Amino acid sequence: MQSFKRILENAVFALNILAVFLLFTNQWLVVPSWLQIGGRLHPLLVHFPVTLVLLGVGFLIFAQSESSRPLLQTVLLAAALTSSLTAISGFFLSKEGGYDDDVLTYHRWAGVMLSILSAILYYAISSGRSRQVIRSSAALSTLAVVIAGHLGATLTHGEGYLTAPLFGKSGSETYKVDSTMFSQSIGKVMEAKCFGCHNRSKAKGDLVLTSAESILKGGKHGSLWKPGDPSGSLIIQRLELGIDEKNHMPPKDKPQLTASEMKLINRWIAVGADMNIKLNAMPTNDSLRGLALSVGSTYLKKHTADQRYHFAFASAEEIQMLNTPFRFVSQVAISEPALQADFFVRQAFRPESIEELSAVADQIVSINLTNMPVKDEDLSMMSKFVHLEKLILNNTDVTDKGVQALKRISSLQSLALSGTAVSEAAIDQLASMPGLRDVFIWNTKITQASADAAGRKYANINWQTGYVPNSREVLQLSAPLAVNESQLLQPGEPIKLKATIPGAVIRYTTDGSEPDSVKSPVYNGPVSISSYTLIKAKAYREGWKSSATATLGFFCKGLAPEKATLLTPSDKKYPGNGINTLIDSRKGFMDFFRDPSWMAFRDNPLEAVFHFPTRPKINSVTISFAKDVGAETMPPEWMEIYGGNDDSHLTLIRKVVPTQPAEYGTNQNEGIVVPLGTSYTTYKVIAKPLTKLPAFRKAPKDKGWLMVDEIFFN
16 A cells, blocks of 8 residues: 555656646647547536635644545645646646637646645645644645646636626616627527637637637638528527537537527528617617517626525427427526517417417517417416416407406516507406506597596506607608518408508509609509519608608419429528428518428529429519528529420520629518410529629628529419
8 A cells, every 4th residue: 555655646647747848848849639638628627626626625724633644645645636627627728729829828837836735735744744734735725726827727718717706796787778789699598508618818719709809710611691691600500419519519518509509690690690689779670679689688687696586497499399480489687487479470470479478478578479370268278377477469459358268377577569559448448457557548538538537547557558749740641561471462351451551552563662652652552463572662641751761572372283394403501391392382581581381492493393284374474582682682683484385395585684683672572573475384483592682781702592482483
């Protein structure tokens, strides 16, 4: 036993000599790949000397008896040995780079000093040195542990990591409407998930994410993103790698981004990656704004010991399964188990999507169903959410009958009914809800006078009627809306428009020109169309400013071919559902190109052949595509339509060259109509993706994406 002890003592001495040697020759040190494994053991080894040194010092303070001396010597010998091994492995790890040089230098010195001091402390105890020497060694060893640990945490987690709880911001943050969308959402995600490895003290890949300037500078692998091209952006490529891949970010042992966070970054890059756009400059119905608010809200409230909610947390897997492109479920704060659910895209809503939230019924405290086609009968299931405090039903199909169903939710505190058909008959029902404190009823059948009377009668509720205009102030009308549930009209279905303000007159055009208040036709009823039509409409009313122009595109469901064949492969990133994507009468959503309703072409033209059992009269062929200049999804460069009565005898009927966008403009689903007036059994459609982006796009060498969701034969 004594010989083994002697071997360990000699090893400690030799390892400390090696550590000192490496300290002064580190700049010339080259670590071979096989030895890098020893460096990567540093995070594992580092906990042993810290624990053992502090344990040994604890023995010195609280266990003074002679019987404890052998155990104390063993502990301190182990501390000295692991301290030296940890210091040496740290030298090997530091050669991988990505650390702040100044902090790293101090950390090396502190690590070597800890190794030497722990050895001195062991030898002082073993050789029976004076109590003063032992105490001094113990005190210096403890100090070295603190300094080396603090510097190590700074390298690993960033500056101020240890003291952040003492000097960080207190209280809860709130959204500032004049702040940028980036700082309030994506910046929060980076701070939580990326700063640990990409800060000024530890810049993995020479990438620092703690300031806008360093983010835009990028790292040794280049810029983080290409505005308008998520799939070509380094950050998306690294995030979408398999979690076991070496270059996957964040590393698999770190907190991963949620599906909502991934969607947010992807969509933000697709629309141009503007770091300066402010929240109050984004339209309230902008899906990117809603997504940013949903994601950012989880990072606004700081963790406190005094939680507001005390029910159980839902599992991350449950929350992940509930997130779709049309519904986002997230915690209201990192420290709270409470969840909020936000719904998007009216056409994709199903009542079952509310029912599916039953999996987290105990945690749901807020549901936002704004603009969803929610019916009275859909509200009966709300009673399952026993902790529901906030329900937003603005611009839904809810009536007084639906309000009756909500009386069973005793926890409800805030209810938004603006833009619904509720009337004065609902006031007493609302007042009978014991926990209700705020009711939002503007743009309903409840008049201002009735709301004022309700305020006097039921003073415990704030009856919010919205903005009361000044009679001398001239306000702008809201743009007209489409009543139709879908862009795709069934045979014989007309276009129906409505104005949001009673008494407003709608004027419209169908030739792409801007409507005016004199020459443009007045909308007096449904408008019938026979092929794709782009309607531009404005609302007018005396005493009001005219509305902004509403641009609404509608497609007509056409004749279904008996057989269709795709002759060229679509892009692998957006394969859709093969040829069925073009003939399944399913329109794609502009915010979700990975839906099978879309298929994309970039390197190959779209070539497809369509067969009909007879020779129907085809007046036109329409290709439905996505126009999103920021995401480089553009109109085709040209289209050719061939016709004949079999595949081998097709002749060119017509070729069209669409006009390309001259500015960014509105992102929307558009159509190109090719007039025919022919009767054949077989048609071939060729659409060539844009080979060179417009000059204003500042990426003229890049090709455009041709994103198609349907081809119609009308």
